[in-house]
Amino acid sequence: xxxxxxxxxxxxxxxxxPAALFVQTAARFKCDVFVERxxxxxxxxxxxxxxxxxxxxxxxxxxxxxxxxxxxxxxxxTALVTSxxxxx
Amino acid sequence: xDRMISGIAASPGFAVGEAHLLHRxxxxxxxxxxxxxxxxxxxxxxxxSLEKAREEIEALQEKITNTMGEExxxxxxxxxxxxxxxxxxxxxxxxxxxxxxxxxAVFDEIMGGMRDTLSEAADEYLAQRxxxxxxxxxxxxxxxxxxxxxxxxxxxxxxxxVAEELTPSETAHLDPEKVLAxxxxxxxxxxxxxxxxxxxxxxxxxxxxxxxxxVRTGSLIAVDGTSGQVAVNPDEYMIKFFExxxxxxxxxxxxxxxxxxxxxxxxxxxxxxLSANIEFPEGVESALNYGARGIGLLRTEYxxxxxxxxxxxxxxxxxxxxxxxxxxxxxxxxxTFDLGGDKVGVVxxxxxxxxxxxxxxxxxxxxxxxxxxxxxxxxILRTSAHGPVKLIFPxxxxxxxxxxxxxxxxxxxxxxxxxxxxxxxxxxxxxxMEIPAACAMADILAAEADFLSIGTNDLIQYSLAxxxxxxxxxxxxxxxxxxxxxxxxxxxxxGHRHGKWVGMCGEMSANPLATMILIGMGLDELSMSxxxxxxxxxxxxxxxxxEAKACADDALNQNTVEGVTGVARRYTEGKLGELVTDVGxxxxxxxxxxxxxxxxxxxx
Numbered sequence: 001x002x003x004x005x006x007x008x009x010x011x012x013x014x015x016x017x018p019a020a021l022f023v024q025t026a027a028r029f030k031c032d033v034f035v036e037r038x039x040x041x042x043x044x045x046x047x048x049x050x051x052x053x054x055x056x057x058x059x060x061x062x063x064x065x066x067x068x069x070x071x072x073x074x075x076x077x078t079a080l081v082t083s084x085x086x087x088x
Numbered sequence: 089x090d091r092m093i094s095g096i097a098a099s100p101g102f103a104v105g106e107a108h109l110l111h112r113x114x115x116x117x118x119x120x121x122x123x124x125x126x127x128x129x130x131x132x133x134x135x136x137s138l139e140k141a142r143e144e145i146e147a148l149q150e151k152i153t154n155t156m157g158e159e160x161x162x163x164x165x166x167x168x169x170x171x172x173x174x175x176x177x178x179x180x181x182x183x184x185x186x187x188x189x190x191x192x193a194v195f196d197e198i199m200g201g202m203r204d205t206l207s208e209a210a211d212e213y214l215a216q217r218x219x220x221x222x223x224x225x226x227x228x229x230x231x232x233x234x235x236x237x238x239x240x241x242x243x244x245x246x247x248x249x250v251a252e253e254l255t256p257s258e259t260a261h262l263d264p265e266k267v268l269a270x271x272x273x274x275x276x277x278x279x280x281x282x283x284x285x286x287x288x289x290x291x292x293x294x295x296x297x298x299x300x301x302x303v304r305t306g307s308l309i310a311v312d313g314t315s316g317q318v319a320v321n322p323d324e325y326m327i328k329f330f331e332x333x334x335x336x337x338x339x340x341x342x343x344x345x346x347x348x349x350x351x352x353x354x355x356x357x358x359x360x361x362l363s364a365n366i367e368f369p370e371g372v373e374s375a376l377n378y379g380a381r382g383i384g385l386l387r388t389e390y391x392x393x394x395x396x397x398x399x400x401x402x403x404x405x406x407x408x409x410x411x412x413x414x415x416x417x418x419x420x421x422x423x424t425f426d427l428g429g430d431k432v433g434v435v436x437x438x439x440x441x442x443x444x445x446x447x448x449x450x451x452x453x454x455x456x457x458x459x460x461x462x463x464x465x466x467x468i469l470r471t472s473a474h475g476p477v478k479l480i481f482p483x484x485x486x487x488x489x490x491x492x493x494x495x496x497x498x499x500x501x502x503x504x505x506x507x508x509x510x511x512x513x514x515x516x517x518x519x520x521m522e523i524p525a526a527c528a529m530a531d532i533l534a535a536e537a538d539f540l541s542i543g544t545n546d547l548i549q550y551s552l553a554x555x556x557x558x559x560x561x562x563x564x565x566x567x568x569x570x571x572x573x574x575x576x577x578x579x580x581x582x583g584h585r586h587g588k589w590v591g592m593c594g595e596m597s598a599n600p601l602a603t604m605i606l607i608g609m610g611l612d613e614l615s616m617s618x619x620x621x622x623x624x625x626x627x628x629x630x631x632x633x634x635e636a637k638a639c640a641d642d643a644l645n646q647n648t649v650e651g652v653t654g655v656a657r658r659y660t661e662g663k664l665g666e667l668v669t670d671v672g673x674x675x676x677x678x679x680x681x682x683x684x685x686x687x688x689x690x691x692x
Contacts, residue, residue: 015217016166023169047166048175048202051221056211 001066002074010084013056016047023047025080031067033077044077093296095271096562097316098282101291102334103269104327107309107320108247109300110254117229119244120190127188131181134191137231142171144227163220170224175202192232199225248309252300253557254281264288269311271299271318275557283595285313287371287617293318295559344622348379352625354607356632361613362621363418365593367391369407372414375618379625382418384541384615385480385593386411388464389425398460404467412475419476421541421593421615422468423520424461426450426482445549450483455492465500472512480518480541485525490536522546522594527575530582540583541615544594548572567596568652573605573644580610591615600664601656603627608640623664630663 008014014022026033026044033044035053037060042049044063055061061081065074122130145167152161170176176198183194199221207218246268253274270285275294285292291313303309303320310319310330314337319326352362363384364375368391375383391407392399399407412420427449454461471477481493494517504511519526519533522543526533534540544567549556551571554564566572576592583590591613596602598616603624606614614624639659646652 013211013214015214016220017162020166020169043175046173046175047169048173048221051217052202052205054206054209054211054214056209056214 001064002070003062003064004074004078005060005062006078006081007060008055008057009082011057013059014050014053014061014081016051019047019050022050022077022080025076026073029065029067029069029073029076031065031070031073033073034064036062036064093299093302093318093320095293095296095299095316095318096275096559097313098270098272098275098294099285099290099292100314100337101269101289102310102312102314102330102337103248103291104308104310104322104330104334105246105248105268107250107271107303107305107307109303109305110249110251117192117196118190118233119193122184122188122190124188127185130184130191133232134180134184134195137191137228138171138177140231141224141227142168145171166220167224167227170221171228192229195228195232196225199228248311250299250303250309264290269293269313271296271303271309271311273297273299274559283365283617284367286619287365287367287374289619295562297559341619344626345378347622347625347629348377350379350625350629352381352628354628354631354633354636356634358607358633360607360611360628361591362625362628363421363591363613363615364618364621365615366411366618369411371618372411376414378618378621380418380618380621382476383411383415383420384591384613386420386422387426388423389427398463401463401467401470404464405470408467408471408477409474412471412477416475419478421478421480421518421591422471423480423482424451424454424464424468427453445546445555451481451489451493452483454481455489455496458496461493461496462500462503465497466504469497469500469504469511469515470509472515473510477512478516478518478539480520480539482520482543483523483546484519484533485523486529487532487536490519490533494536520593521579522550524551524575527579530579531585534582534586534588537588539589539591540579541613542576542579542590542592542594544572544576544592544596547575547594548596551575566649567599567602568605568643568656569649570644570646570652572596573609573652576606576611577609577640577644584610589613598624600624600627601653601660604631604636604639604659604663605643605652605656606640607633608636608638609644627660627663631659635659 010018012018023045035042035044035050037053037055040053042052044050053061063074063077063081065077145164149161149164149168152164179198180191180195183189183198184191187194203218203221203225206221207215209215244266246266248269248271249267250271251273253272254270267290269290270281270292272281272292272294273296275281282292282294291311293311293313293316296318299318308321310322310326312318312330312333322330351359353359361381362379363382364371364378364380365385365387366372366375366383367387372383388404408420408422448456454464465479468477468479479497481490484490484493497517501511501513516538518539518541519537520543521527521530521540522545524547527547530540545556548554548565548567548569552564552566552569554561556562556565580590589612592606592611593615595616597606597614598620600623603614604627607628616624639655642655642659643652646655
């Protein structure tokens with residue numbers, strides 16, 4: 001299991017479309033993905049879950065991956081979140 | 089307590105109760121317990137509604153991609169993902185199975201909860217995203233709710249329904265046991281919601297500005313539909329006052345009902361037919377209870393509001409037949425579908441109209457859909473074999489339309505004859521006189537029709553160019569306008585010259601100030617919401633025809649609404665006995681402290 005805490009970079013936060021991108025990316029991997037913010041913990045493969053985090057610009061979320069490809073998955077997801085999701 | 093707020097008296101009566109706020113387009117979600125053996129079927133119903141919602145979104149996605157490019161359509165990709173999300177889909181299914189509740193209730197709880205959570209996000213932009221959840225919530229609920237309409241029949245306990253406006257299909261299903269009163273921002277005395285409220289005996293106040301902002305669901309609200317006033321958060325004193333008014337109102341009703349079995353005959357022995365306008369099968373009972381002599385107008389489209397498709401000929405036949413048998417030996421005037429205008433929801437995929445009341449509705453829709461029209465005409469004809477039935481066409485604007493409609497009627501008769509089905513060969517065919525053009529052509533139309541019935545609601549709005557649902561101009565909607573009296577007179581005279589029966593089935597028939605004028609002009613029949621019959625009967629039984637004739641002559645000589653109203657008041661005074669002191673506008677006398685001042689009215 002890998003855990004990593006990252007800061008949201010894109011200006012509008014983890015709103016619908018970045019959330020969708022996050023979930024679509026996570027879904028490409030076999031491992032389990034969870035995301036936490038404060039005391040909320042949700043599946044990283046659920047768009048509703050990610051949206052519920054209401055993670056705005058500058059907020060910190062913790063990503064947790066567990067499974068065969070967890071290292072690769074973590075790298076890709078953290079890269080995504082710390083980028084500006086390419087476009088808002 | 090907040091101060092009194094004035095509106096338009098739309099349906100008489102008093103009520104005090106808990107407010108239930110209905111936002112524009114709000115979907116009321118049904119809450120139902122499932123039997124264990126219904127559960128899997130309900131899960132499948134949920135799955136198929138998800139599938140339909142996904143298809144809808146896909147179509148939207150494609151459309152937006154074509155018009156705005158992929159960027160614009162991307163948000164619908166998010167909506168699709170929501171509809172595949174286990175937090176939504178699996179959670180709903182599990183909820184249905186575990187709580188044994190219907191899909192709509194469970195899904196609504198889940199989506200509503202997530203929407204509310206997100207909308208409370210500190211970041212405003214993210215909070216706005218709750219709209220996406222809301223959008224998906226609605227889309228699926230619309231699939232789950234029959235007819236995709238909110239259902240007032242699903243209210244759980246008696247409430248005062250407060251809304252910006254109510255569409256006829258929304259009121260169509262309401263359960264009068266659960267609705268204490270209606271309060272709306274839009275609408276006037278003759279909006280369909282008001283008519284419906286009156287026929288159900290539910291008090292209503294319309295045109296109450298910004299009421300939906302002033303009331304919350306659960307607030308106590310007192311409604312006076314007789315004089316058109318509403319009190320939000322009434323104090324104890326006020327509640328007592330309303331309760332006493334309610335008792336007085338009930339007493340008045342009881343007094344008027346004593347007239348039920350007495351004929352509507354003037355002191356000098358001239359009888360006027362008093363009949364009822366009805367929209368639903370239950371209306372027949374109410375009509376008979378209030379002493380109606382037959383049904384002067386059966387608005388058939390109301391029977392099928394909220395249905396997903398128009399009913400078959402057989403279904404219509406059996407529905408009409410039940411009513412005709414109940415009313416016999418008196419007759420039922422069946423009006424063919426008056427769809428369109430503000431009654432949407434039955435004919436699918438009608439394009440949005442900028443001005444629906446001047447648009448594609450009533451006979452225009454029927455003539456454009458000969459199959460639908462033929463079905464209805466055959467059903468009516470078959471009914472006519474079993475009891476006295478008359479047929480009436482709505483919205484006839486000239487001779488051509490009447491002839492076209494009669495031609496299709498002839499085809500319907502021929503097809504029934506070929507099939508050996510019985511019907512009344514001489515089924516009387518009438519015209520709704522509700523377009524000024526038809527009134528101008530009354531002499532020509534009267535020659536071709538068997539009878540005429542004046543539909544004053546539309547006639548007045550078309551003649552005076554007043555949208556009866558628009559609170560800003562509703563004050564211009566005047567039944568006693570000299571222009572209206574002249575047209576009514578013209579129609580009556582034209583009909584009688586051709587030896588034809590002339591009735592009236594608009595709300596004007598129920599205005600006690602107009603009664604003497606109308607019977608004085610020689611109208612054969614007045615048809616109205618059942619509960620208003622006793623009051624009109626009281627006026628008729630209190631005057632002579634000679635007096636009424638003098639009143640009509642006097643009224644026709646007036647140049648202004650004020651002049652006509654003055655004449656009407658002078659003649660009608662005392663005719664309602666001591667029951668109603670101020671005819672026309674009912675008025676509860678509020679203690680001075682509670683009255684709305686003019687300033688406050690303007691402020692409102």
